[in-house]
Amino acid sequence: MTEKHIKLGLFGFGCVGQGLYDILNHSQGLKADIEKICVKDHAKKRKIDAKYFTYDKEDILNRKDLDVIVELIDNSQDAYEIVSRALNNGVSVVTANKKMLAENFEALYQLQEKNNVALIYEGSAGGSIPIIRNLEEYYDNELLSSIRGLLNGSCNYILTRMELENMDYGKALGMAQECGFAESDPWLDVAGYDTMYKLILLTVHSFGIILKPEQVLTLGIQNISFDDITYAKEKGLRIKLIATAHKVGDKFRVYALPHFVNKESDLYNVLYENNGVEVEGAYSCKQTFVGKGAGSHPTGSAVLSDISALTYHYKYGYKKLKKLRQQHKGNFDSGKLLDVDFDIKVYIRFADKNDLKGIEIVAVEEEFKSAKTNYIVATVKFNSLFDLKGKQDSKLFVCVV
Ligand SMILES: NC(=O)c1ccc[n+]([C@@H]2O[C@H](COP(=O)([O-])OP(=O)(O)OC[C@H]3O[C@@H](n4cnc5c(N)ncnc54)[C@H](OP(=O)(O)O)[C@@H]3O)[C@@H](O)[C@H]2O)c1
Structure with missing residues (x-):
């Protein structure tokens, strides 16, 4: 050329x-x-x-x-x-x-x-x-242990405007679309799919494994309400949709889920349409990249x-x-390196307790009931959350604690 x-x-x-x-x-x-x-x-x-x-x-x-x-x-x-x-x-x-x-x-x-x-x-x-080029070249010989990121400009924009400006979810989404941050089909953004696709790419370049979209647990922010934002604010936390891939022993835990993030995290102050990616390696420790995540x-x-x-x-x-x-000598299946059998602590807001059916709850730490809203903070089986992925009629909001 x-x-x-x-x-x-x-x-x-x-x-x-x-x-x-x-x-x-x-x-x-x-x-x-x-x-x-x-x-x-x-x-x-x-x-x-x-x-x-x-x-x-x-x-x-x-x-x-x-x-x-x-x-x-x-x-x-x-x-x-x-x-x-x-x-x-x-x-x-x-x-x-x-x-x-x-x-x-x-x-x-x-x-x-x-x-x-x-x-x-x-x-x-x-x-x-x-x-991507950094993961491919700079972290080439580094023993990477984890990568975590805010990878969807629209979701981060919506969450920021809801929290800092009390803006309604629908209005914030409309503005993300007007600004050109959102996908043509905004469901891909808010239901977490866009984050998941990007996570799959980063996982290839971080760890060398190719996962299929159906193998990666993904839940979005489409059911978030001001009750969730208020819950987070009262505890000095922010809600962020985080993509994560980390190594545990010989296996990898890879998922895109809303998380509560505290002030000590570098991702806490990544706001509006900005993206942030934290890379952690055995010798380099943690590094965070921040920049505009979407737009023309x-x-x-x-x-x-x-x-x-x-x-x-x-x-x-x-x-x-x-x-x-x-x-692995030609006998390689990335899916076998994926760990989906572990417990995870989550906050789940729900309207009807029947909506929790199917989620395997190991232990409930906190439970709140009122005429307006209900939530639990519980340890659940990670695997059992897969049924909620992409479920358009689910009203649950799930957030990693
Ligand atoms: N927007 C962002 O911030 C952003 C960020 C990162 C990555 N991306 C990715 O970049 C790509 C483009 O996104 P965008 O936001 O630019 O989309 P967009 O504004 O909706 O534009 C899509 C363009 O694709 C054309 N198109 C659709 N189907 C076509 C086909 N079969 N043959 C030829 N042209 C076709 C459309 O043609 P017409 O003009 O005739 O309608 C339009 O010009 C997507 O893969 C998106 O995921 C977007």
Whole structure:
């Protein structure tokens, strides 16, 4: 690939695609031209000349003169088709599509190996925080023990506005959407799925294991109320949706759940749409990265950095993954390294005690009942919380104590 002028084929011209376009126009260093942009909606007015646009993906995928395909669409199935076609054509790809990556990681890893081509995706997790390349390169030889992060700008924004400005949940979500922080389908944000997809990516680069979305326990903030915020405030705590992957013996505990966070935590003061990631290693101790977690320009800048990395032929080495697979000699199942059999202490707010059916409660530490709201603080079997994942009709709010 030439180091001077690179030719890009871009899929998607929404929040992130337009952010990338703006940043590229102001970039001093990187010389890159967007040759064509593929979008979907013929009726939509575009901010730039119609000559750039196509509605047919073949107009980009069939071109032989493009150096990089940049995939920034909001549909994971179409994105997977585009990305796998490009990789099979031997063209490097930059994407920010965490859902597509997490749902298809093993296949995408194999395609990179088979075609000896790069697929990089810094914008897909942690927004503008350069976390993936750091995990891949800087923490390469470090004995990482845990990674914890606030990975969803919309959820953090909603929680901050509810707590600091007494803003109603629905209004805060609407504002997150207006600001371009939310996914096209905001359920992916508030139910924790977006956080989970990003966690799956960070787990690959931290520990070398590829988990499937159905293996990772995820509960969101969609049922949070001011009662929960008040409970936290009275104890000097904040509620944060935290993704965590940590090593316990030879196994890993990986989940995305709301947590109460105290003032001593570096994540306590990560507010609004900011993201924060704490990395803990055996020798480096704890380090925290903080930065804008969502939005047009912060994500666009991460995408630009990836395009720039491709000009010096950057590729993820997946050394941790390869080492683990070598150790297990082709007989490797990441799921077997996942620990889901442990007890966890949680706060659960509920309207009707019947809603707690299915959760295996080991011991109740605190119980509160009133005409308005009820909650328990209890130790429960982690495994038994899986039934609540993605359950649209559940009204429970669960938060790790
Ligand atoms: N927004 C953020 O802060 C953020 C942060 C990190 C990562 N991401 C990720 O970045 C990606 C893009 O997000 P976004 O917020 O920019 O989405 P968006 O604003 O909804 O824009 C999506 C774009 O994709 C186009 N599109 C959808 N399906 C298509 C298809 N089959 N072929 C061609 N174009 C198609 C749409 O075309 P039309 O213009 O014709 O509708 C639109 O231009 C997503 O994977 C998202 O998860 C977003």
